[in-house]
Amino acid sequence: MAAVFLKDLRSELRTPSAISTLGMFVLTTTVLVSLTVVTTGPGLDMNALDGAALKEAVRTGARIYFPGQTLVRAQLLSAFFWIILYFGALTGIPRVFTKEEEQHTAVLLRLVARPSAIFAGKLIFNVILLELVAAAVTPIYLLLLQPVIARPFDFGAHIFVGTASISGTATLIGAMVSRSGNRGYLAVILGLGPLLPVLVAGINGTAAAMQGTGGNYVLGLVSYLGMMTALSALLFEKVWRD
Amino acid sequence: MVELKLDSISKRFGGRQVIRGVRAIVQTGETLVVTGRNGSGKSTLLSIIAGVLRPDRGSAGLWVDGVELDPDSRRTAVGWVAPDLTLYRELSAWENLDFYARVRSLPWSRDRAEALLEQVGLAGRGHDLVGTFSSGMRVRLKYAVALQCRPRLLILDEPTAMLDQSGAAIVEALIREQRNRGVLVLATNDPNELRHGDLFLDLEAGG
Numbered sequence: 001m002a003a004v005f006l007k008d009l010r011s012e013l014r015t016p017s018a019i020s021t022l023g024m025f026v027l028t029t030t031v032l033v034s035l036t037v038v039t040t041g042p043g044l045d046m047n048a049l050d051g052a053a054l055k056e057a058v059r060t061g062a063r064i065y066f067p068g069q070t071l072v073r074a075q076l077l078s079a080f081f082w083i084i085l086y087f088g089a090l091t092g093i094p095r096v097f098t099k100e101e102e103q104h105t106a107v108l109l110r111l112v113a114r115p116s117a118i119f120a121g122k123l124i125f126n127v128i129l130l131e132l133v134a135a136a137v138t139p140i141y142l143l144l145l146q147p148v149i150a151r152p153f154d155f156g157a158h159i160f161v162g163t164a165s166i167s168g169t170a171t172l173i174g175a176m177v178s179r180s181g182n183r184g185y186l187a188v189i190l191g192l193g194p195l196l197p198v199l200v201a202g203i204n205g206t207a208a209a210m211q212g213t214g215g216n217y218v219l220g221l222v223s224y225l226g227m228m229t230a231l232s233a234l235l236f237e238k239v240w241r242d
Numbered sequence: 243m244v245e246l247k248l249d250s251i252s253k254r255f256g257g258r259q260v261i262r263g264v265r266a267i268v269q270t271g272e273t274l275v276v277t278g279r280n281g282s283g284k285s286t287l288l289s290i291i292a293g294v295l296r297p298d299r300g301s302a303g304l305w306v307d308g309v310e311l312d313p314d315s316r317r318t319a320v321g322w323v324a325p326d327l328t329l330y331r332e333l334s335a336w337e338n339l340d341f342y343a344r345v346r347s348l349p350w351s352r353d354r355a356e357a358l359l360e361q362v363g364l365a366g367r368g369h370d371l372v373g374t375f376s377s378g379m380r381v382r383l384k385y386a387v388a389l390q391c392r393p394r395l396l397i398l399d400e401p402t403a404m405l406d407q408s409g410a411a412i413v414e415a416l417i418r419e420q421r422n423r424g425v426l427v428l429a430t431n432d433p434n435e436l437r438h439g440d441l442f443l444d445l446e447a448g449g
Contacts (some may be wrong), residue, residue, distance in 0.1 A: 003341055003342075003344035003345045004345065007330065007333070007337075007341045010332075010333060010337065011330060011333065013331050014332040014333075015332045088349075103328055103330075103331065104326060104327065104328035105328050105329065105330055107289070107326060107327055108322070108327045108328070108329070108342075108387070109345075110294040111292055111293065111294050111317070111320065111322055112317055112342055112345050112346050113312065113317070113345040113346075114317070114345075117345060141254055232267075241296070
């Protein structure tokens with residue numbers, strides 16, 4: 001396991017493949033979203049009065065809107081973050097397997113290495129890779145989109161655990177698509193089903209952390225990560241061999 | 243005592259039957275030479291013998307002292323050199339040898355790596371990245387990787403392709419050495435290499 005991880009790390013540092021694909025995708029889409037999508041204005045970073053207060057304000061001609069991030073803005077910014085991370089992960093993470101197939105190193109790897117060691121080594125590599133990308137892109141996201149975050153620790157915890165969950169599932173997807181022709185396309189399609197719960201929990205969790213209300217999904221994400229990792233480890237040998 | 247038992251191996255890709263009912267028993271000191279035109283299934287058969295491709299029917303069992311090796315034990319008992327196999331270009335020769343030894347849990351040292359590199363004519367090139375090697379040097383390094391585990395079963399596909407005269411002489415020596423260690427399976431279309439064979443399997447003739 002350590003040998004596979006160290007080999008992938010050394011290989012990636014010398015000829016960046018996954019990190020450049022993943023990092024550039026995540027960075028460019030974050031910048032693009034920040035430049036094109038309106039995330040400020042009434043209903044977004046300005047709350048409206050409602051009920052009796054609204055009637056009174058209309059009657060007296062007072063201000064209807066007052067500053068403050070709305071739930072809609074929190075959910076919108078959360079969704080951007082996780083969708084960018086999802087597409088980035090499924091574009092970059094399968095590279096650790098497709099690279100082995102493209103360079104014809106996979107056959108010898110199948111001969112000499114236990115499938116469990118390959119899966120564990122590549123899983124750890126992918127988790128670290130995506131966590132590093134998430135750690136690098138989060139400050140840029142915060143700077144460009146300026147979400148208001150009421151519970152920073154919860155916000156960070158959801159990103160950390162959700163990122164690990166995406167990496168675990170994407171590792172198995174990467175092994176599945178590595179020998180097919182339309183790898184990138186297939187990875188995104190195949191990944192959507194198993195990663196939907198992670199995306200929903202991630203979006204709701206970070207939105208709740210921004211607003212300081214609602215639930216905490218960290219435990220659910222940890223459970224899902226454990227379940228998907230165990231399932232992926234069981235399925236990997238079949239996928240890798242056949 | 244090493245025995246390779248090929249029992250009614252068949253393999254089909256889509257609608258095409260590539261290998262049909264191949265049978266053979268190869269014992270210590272013997273060489274099985276597999277021949278056949280391009281596309282006759284030589285490399286497919288070698289992949290099945292190596293254990294990286296499942297046959298549709300039959301089996302390729304490797305027996306040592308009367309016990310059939312399980313997939314885990316085979317990892318440290320099989321050496322394979324083929325044009326389709328590639329080493330990591332972005333790693334040095336030493337790093338490649340180190341990686342393959344670690345994933346197979348082989349006892350490993352820099353001295354052993356240096357000795358293997360010397361054996362295949364790459365002494366002093368351990369630090370160099372494989373990407374900077376010529377095609378012949380890469381083949382030599384594949385031999386070093388295959389020999390790491392002192393293989394009981396050595397599989398060679400077009401063994402001297404891309405090699406110069408000195409490389410071919412090294413392969414000759416390795417083939418002689420393998421006769422004392424175990425079993426050799428050699429796929430070739432080179433008439434010069436047929437002399438190594440004790441048993442012959444012509445896939446063109448239907449096995």
